[in-house]
Amino acid sequence: MSSSSRAANQYAQFIRESISEPPPAINARFFYTSPIPIDDPLSPLPPPSSSTPSTYRQPPKPFSEYDNTALDRAWHDLRKKILQWNEERGEKGSSQEGSRVRPRTTSSLARQEREKRGSGSASRGPGTPKARAIQHPPSGLSHVEGSPGEDADMPEVLPSSATELSGSMDSTTTGTPFARAPSRKKLDPSPLQKFDDRPARPQVRKQDTYQWEDSSHLAEQSPAPAKRRQAEKSPMAKVAVGISRLHHVEMPNLQMTPIYWAPVHDTAEVIRATWFYKDTMLPVEVPVANMLEAGYIDLQCWTETWKDELNSAVEVGAIGEMKIVHKLWPEKPSKAPVSRPASIISGQDRSILGAATSVLTSAEPPETVEQQRAKAVEAACDIIDISTGPGGADNRAHGNTTYGRAGAVRHYATCGVIYSDDRDATILKPTLLPSSYYGRRPLANYIRKGHAIGIPVTRGFDQSIWDRLHPPKKGAKMAKAKQGLAVSETAADSTSARPNTDPDISSSERPHVTDLVLVVHGIGQKLSERMESFHFTHAINAFRREIMVECGNREVKTHFRTGMGGIMTLPINWRHSLSFEEGGYRPDNSSDAPPDPAVNEFTLRDITPDTLPSVRGIVSDVMLDIPYYMSHHQPKMIAAVIKEANRVYRLWCQNNPGFAQHGKVHIIAHSLGSVMAIDILSKQPTIVPPHLADPTKLDLDVEEPDHFLFNTRNLFLAGSPAGFFVLLRRSQLRPRIDHPSAEALADPTSNTASICGERGQYGCISVDNIYNIINGYDPVAYQMNATVDADYAASLRKAHVPSNTPSYWFPAGTSNASRWFGGYSVHPAPATTVQPSLSRLPSNVELEIHDFTREEIAEKRMTLLNDNGQIDYFVKYGGGTFEIQYLTMLGAHSAYWGLKDFIRMVVVEVGRKGGKDGTLPGLRAVKKRTPRGLGGAATVK
Template sequence: MPSPHTFGRACRLAPIPDPEPVKGLEDIPPIKAQFFYSSPIPIDDPLSASTIVGSAEAKSAKAPLRPFSPGDNLDLERAWLRFASDQARRNHRQAQRNRSPSPSLSKENAAKLAAIIAQLAAKHKEKHDREGQSPFAAVVCCPELTIDASAELRKEFCAVTRKYQQSLDHDKVVQGVMAELKRLRSTSDAPQSSSLPLGTSPIPSYLDPRPVDADGELPPLAAPRTITKPPVVDDGISGKPFVRVEGARSNNTTPETRTPVEPARGRSDSRISVRVEVNDADSVEVPVGVSRLHVVSLPVLQMKPIYWSPVNDIAVAMRATWFYRDTMFPVEPSVANQLEAGYRELRPWTETWSDEIRSALYVGALGEEKVSHRLWPEPDKRSKSREVPPEPPISSDPFCAARCFHGEAAAEGTLKPVHSEEEAATPLPESRNYASFHVIYKNASDAFLLKPSLKPSAYYGRRPVAKIMKGVTVGIPVVRGFDLATWEKVHKQPILRAGTKDTVPSQTRAIPISTCPGCQREKERGQVTDLVLIAHGIGQKFAERVESFHFTHAVNDFRRMVNAELETPAVKAILRPGQNGIMVLPVNWRHLLSLEDGGPSNDKAGADGFTLKDIEPTTIPAVRSLMSDVMFDVPFYMSRHKPKMIAALVGEANRVYRLWCRNNPGFAEKGRVHLIGHSLGSAMAIEVLSQQPTRVPRLDLSRPLPDTRFFEFDTTNLFLLGSPAGFFLLLERGGLLPRRGRMKPGADAADTVARDIVGEVGTYGCIAVDNIYNILAREDPIAYLLNGTIDPVYAVSLREAYVPTLSTSFFKSVGDSFRSMLGAEPSPPEAAMDVVTPRKPTLMQRLPSQLELEVHDFSREEVAEKKAFLLNDNGQIDWYLRSGGGPLEIQYLNMLSAHTSYWTNLDLIRFLCWEVGRKPGKEHTLPAMRAMKVGTRTFVTK
């Protein structure tokens, strides 16, 4: 039975304290806001068959809205409410009223704007000094300045404030930065004694945002903000640095002094904290989803993946406050904010409003007209610019909604950047649809949207209020606040609740849960025990132009199929005690390199410095481009670029592993890591694991950057798919060897040090793993066998091994048909029989001592068998995947798709779950997978 949550201060599901009340609205009921995301992939249902396809149809289609789980919603709401700023609210209120800010507020704004100008100037001076360029002769130093200026202004001042305060004009700020750049140049070029005196403004007075003092002088320009650089760690997206803090940003925390966030108002401690990543001065990222593979960036309201670069899988998030009663879908943010503004103006939660409703019913249609509220105000007929809508009382711009309000604002993110105030002020389509609607507030939670033909009218005798008060639905019914029970009842899809059994384990959250049994239970169930990293092969350069070819899409589908297979009886029957899920993540190493142009260091190939573009003919450009992006990865790997490619693979794998361990405390000590290499990625894995230390020391997250020499994790199992590793071993005149001193579960300690059996670190093919599996499709032209690299004679003595299958072949189906005609039972699947009848462990004889092993003359077969069992508990390395078979099979047609067919092969996925999830040691292997001699039914048991 699930442990109950206490909902106390130490519980993650504790209710959020009400925001600070607004003056005059102290008695207003709190809003139960709900966050939604728009994505074809439900992040709380990893078994869903939905996926993101890189097609034009998928990009244009609007993904369905899905609510976040209650726990994630509380995390997001806590982070959102902490964005509120008193200074931002005062600026917004004054700008909305078209009033100038007060002297004290003007001073605060001027200091903040001066700091922005100084910061941008220092940043771009350093940038251009590093590049050896001089930006001072141009009107604008570089295009990045205009983008940076817009971003900084948007962080500190909302769109309404920037619209009405002339000193915050974007062009003026850019000119101010250019003036500061010129001053910095003159200061650095001039002698120290001739530097500008303190208090002299480096910005022309007509641009300077600072108020003039009583003597007509300008105050000194604020010094550039000095941000203490934290240890450089990755952000989970292509290795960008980020700063991690516990908790969302507090109201009074400035960008240069970011610290762990204060608890919400009304709390005495900060025991409830959400692990977030801070990517810039005013942005937080909250991890969400049952598997913790995504984060929501606030206040921009975008959901993106954590462990891989986004590939058309950034989703838009929404914070909703009003909802359609019948479906509980969110009302569009701009409409919801108009509803909330009218709600606060009319105060329908009070007894006074109830009296007004009763009076209106008594008076009749004319009285009902008085309680009908126009959703959008009437346009001013005297205004010359009728098309320009008035400023809404509550803004739906994400930055403004988070900073300038007390949680009453609904907002929605966007994937399209807003570059101007005109774009931000453009009314949305839903606003135009409801522009002429009226609203009737029934009580503190219910309201009805009425189109003009339904609104109260004394002329037509329409009395919708009377019908509404009798329980009749008129117009569009909406409610204030989200009702989870109604959503689950209407949509027949229960939202994942904390304290219930998840479909797959979720990641551990960085939340103190010492006093809440429900949270403790979540933590224990949520720690994934096995992490599988997949390194791709050739062709990912091509994915930059053709998104559907991107490796990440295949891994996402592969992960879903692994999660589904873990729930099947055939897999559950052999999972070891304590096994708690498998997480599959991609290692996208190729996008980090530009080998055609000389690599990251831009060193040019050849004595004359030519590149691939210089020697590539212009004929058949499509074919040549395909060859360059796909096939050239192999010759690049066999050239001087090999170290760069190895470093890219190792660095990206370590980056993902570090991020995983940081988000999953305790995994580095208790979890296991497995590696899958496909195609060229498998040969690169062999190269790295040959240089890998026999045992990797415990991960040190205090190191600033991931290592690029060897993996910072110990590899338990290595799976090679469609691997040419055997060919590379032939070129290097090497062979597969167990690692000396690597004591894996069930291994003979004496065998691990015998010099005839094991090899040393640095020997090509002597890999530091417990088990290696070489899986190949029979028609795959890229794949090579590996049993022969251990010992060719031993390899010939083994029967061909196949990955067990639960599916019936064509001929077996025919045989079962004849059996049924004769009244006999059909034969059970091969793997099913083997799974449920594991063989008892073989009793081992007394082992000779290490000294005896050093002098004993083993036979060649004994040595080969000992090597094979140290390399794999089953006594062999190679496994074939069963093809479709049957009389219609054509091998040359299968060859075209064989090399990329591994990611959708259910037999391979089940095989992976068995070998990763079972107990370690050869006594726990499946009978169907043990090595067998040719011409016998005898298992190799050495």
């Protein structure tokens, strides 16, 4: 047996024999670093720019208890899968001719440990040593994460490196802790491999031949098997988290990303914390936490023996307390001859951590302090893994620390630790450590008396302390938001069972989502690539929170239909996948043809002057989307909207089984997005074909439909120039024939070709209701009532969305509910209930001129397009005595997502019952005094 093998055996055997019993499992807690709390429905918007480093230096936030349980369960399940995956790879590797993989992988030692401890230990779960052998660069299970400064110099051990030792280990050796996955920064050979720096002896060939047609001698050098192994991905897991299940945590690299939209600087680092600062319950830095746990194991602080030692130290005095101090970081080990590594362990220093660090640094002592610290963390992780065994709990901290106790990440390089019991410890700087010379006795005079000294830390997370230090938000608005919460289901948890176990959604009255609202943006999203605060996703995140608050409003939810659940709002970001920078004029010949020197090819950048770069950048990123849409790029833009909407819808149906059969989908389209929505819905099938009814069974990469995979119930247009585009097309807005809306089913006589249109006619859209919300200060918005019938539109009063906030428009004592649900209008009818007498009867000429047939057709069309009998609604914005209209105009086009009246209208119209019977008085169409000579106003029947 070589000296390196003997050293490894003695090293592992020494650690295993030094621990009398496994330490207790830690109540670990997963934290994430994000400016937006994912469990707070009223969390604020992110900072205007997330590009600065200070954005990410925020205190980490804990996942909820329910999410933490799911994360920890998935973490340990992933370890089992990784163990099995490594075993399979190891068995395949050992069977390859020429032994391209070294004699045995980490799974070999895992099997030895299980055989040694018996089959009963295997059922306890896998050990962390195997879990660290993942071939994933940023893996949290695969290597020890340090601070950003440490990670650059932290040596990593390849999974195959430990096999050079394990090949000669006997069956009594415990599971190996030495295997590491390749670092994302660099690779280093195994420290234990460095015991023997001699090159490996060439393997003996079964035959030696000069027959070049015989390729057996090339088996070892053949790259094909290696490529196949590289293509095999190690097991991974994704766990949906957050109060609405809109994010998931990717394991083992511990990153939190959104599920339904592309990340917009909203990815978050996730850490699995084991030790916590007692005064804040924030996690201790990952390297420090692992060093604390290694010292905890070294001193065996959970045993009765340690309690006796503490009592004896207090009785003896300062000298006794000096003996119980544990150095957080071991001293730099002295160089030892490589030929006699056993002397490292058999020396006078019987400290587990000191011995482990000495073994790992004996072959090549670290050159810098960072390298020395990295070796110590590596040794600490080995101790933690061996102490729990291959089937024990994972007591290691994982992840990348970005925030320390006071913001800055610290290592406490010169500090010592006093473990005061089986859970608490105190980090002390040198001037606070016990000293017989100065008579310092921190354990007796401070710690045991409850006085503050040093930095107190605790092992395991305490939810009650966190709730006391960080009380949850309270208030009427928060209560409404929690009542209106809408939760996405996942395969791991069902909304029917989750409220019983998750207190965060226990107060939600309708957590199950029945209505999905997809929001299509308009112009300007190219600008968000340079200015993140303009990103559409941020606006929709705030819009979603306001919808949750409105769903919890008592006046609103009383008008919901029977069986109404929650409303979920998701953005459709179609612009980021498009690029129109391929140039200007192009000939129609094939791209394979040689370039024509007579053809001039230029791009937008070539024709843009370098003057006023800021203004021209805004014009290029915002205003040019409209001419792009009116060019040959239009099919590409429409296809991008369809593809992104279908992708989000398919992903939603995968996470919410049964939604495709029972859920309702609505669309809110803003600006140019509303024009594209009219284009798409004009060609949309009246009913989605049955073979496309279940999107989860479709492969959208292979089969890309040219329409939505869902039937659209309500279409809301906000800041829409769609009326102008209908005018350009010389078309009109018409309902779809045979469309199964509630109003069409109630009046079969309206389902005729004279009233309805067919698929493919521009403006003949397949929806139940269409709403056109207009901000009076928005210069882009146009009305659409006249696109149905101009004369009928002129006969209707201008409709305003009832205001959700009090103002001088409404008399004293008028509540918001009465304005919305009691039929109160901005232009109230005469207070008297007596019908005014006719000033005169209409003349025969007037009756002959009035076309009642056209009016009837127009009224039926309008009613089929909207149950309320009208399409245009003006929303209140701005106003005031000192208002400057031109300044108000600048922000009007993008202000819809924050308008309370618009938000309430969306919630009410999405949640109400279909048909005229479900409409609210405050939104119904009201006619003017027509025909001339008739008094009063009439509501459209």
